[in-house]
Amino acid sequence: xxxxxxxxxxxxxxxxxxxxxxxxxxxxxxxxxxxxxxxxxxxxxxxxxxxxxxxxxxxxxxxxxxxxxxxxxxxxxxxxxxxxxxxxxxxxxxxxxxxxxxxxxxxxxxxxxxxxxxxxxxxxxxxxxxxxxxxxxxxxxxxxxxxxxxxxxxxxxxxxxxxxxxxxxxxxxxxxxxxxxxxxxxxxxxxxxxxxxxxxxxxxxxxxxx
Numbered sequence: 001x002x003x004x005x006x007x008x009x010x011x012x013x014x015x016x017x018x019x020x021x022x023x024x025x026x027x028x029x030x031x032x033x034x035x036x037x038x039x040x041x042x043x044x045x046x047x048x049x050x051x052x053x054x055x056x057x058x059x060x061x062x063x064x065x066x067x068x069x070x071x072x073x074x075x076x077x078x079x080x081x082x083x084x085x086x087x088x089x090x091x092x093x094x095x096x097x098x099x100x101x102x103x104x105x106x107x108x109x110x111x112x113x114x115x116x117x118x119x120x121x122x123x124x125x126x127x128x129x130x131x132x133x134x135x136x137x138x139x140x141x142x143x144x145x146x147x148x149x150x151x152x153x154x155x156x157x158x159x160x161x162x163x164x165x166x167x168x169x170x171x172x173x174x175x176x177x178x179x180x181x182x183x184x185x186x187x188x189x190x191x192x193x194x195x196x197x198x199x200x201x202x203x204x205x206x207x208x209x210x
Contacts, residue, residue, distance in 0.1 A: 033068030057085035064093020079105045088159045095166035110185045113160045117152045157195045
């Protein structure tokens, strides 16, 4: 079972339809991390670079909650991670800390979330030293395809919901050009995203930012 931990915003998040308070009223950006133990912070830094994508995206989630200049810098680095979950947690973690540096990544993640599911047979190949064995042709079972599609829908829905929430909270700080891009992709999500809950969230957000 794949662990999913995307950056969820705190319970005191602004109620729907209410204006977003200024960064200073939200205590942002944080000048000090919520964890001061250097050993723990070093473990988080290493986890953010772990070969296992699950470890990296969990580290991104944690760094977003820890805050502070070092965590924010590590989150900026994670924006270029090859894993969508890690990228999403990095962009959401930056948003949680009042930074717009992840906005281009939010736009990219929201745009690509509209792509339909496609099974990747290479993901099922056995791993050997130096990478995947290209000599083996893998034929997935219908159950494997079904499970992969279900996992895809769960993860992409979570990514989309959290990215939309990040956009909502950052909206007052987002520049004009990026606002135009976001309105366009959010409008597409309102009409085309596979999950009705995400379509509803996109529609509500679109009304509040138009």
